[in-house]
Amino acid sequence: MWARGQLDWDRGQDFADRLEAALRAGAGTVVVNVSGLEFVDSSVLNTLLAAHGRQRAAGGALVLEGPLLPTVEGFFGITGVLGYFTFADASGTDGGQAAADPAGDGVR
Template identity: 45%
Template structure:
């Protein structure tokens, strides 16, 4: 996790599945607990994410709401990542921005 203009940013790269989701859970929980008004998950370099990653994002979204913060997903999203949100019908649950810069200023 890094900070960009005072906003915690979690950057995801490559193919992500249940084998590496535990680090994501930990990072997103820490971000929610930090007290920032917003956390950004940069998915622009994620080529594939599976349902375990989606579940981690949904959990993080709920944790951020409970903390009075916003979780913003930044793209642009690669087709397989975008399709996961579309096929599962979860896209409306998230705040999504077309770029990291747009997500930072959400």
């Protein structure tokens, strides 16, 4: 799955629902491409932290695929979570995730 644009309290619930569905699907590793994420607030950070904890407890992993845009990297840095998450570099590719955002909500 991927997230892009601005995710905050209002727009983050759809992201949280989709992430929850991915976790329930039982994949050992859930990858979220955040390379197009321009803004994230504490509600979305909380969603990511909770998902990370759940995956670790189940023996899996939550991987954030980047690179992070400076605003998001700064937010993660100032909140002290950069070392908490596992990051992977998208290496300039979108891993086949280039489909349009059908709902226009920044989440696929």
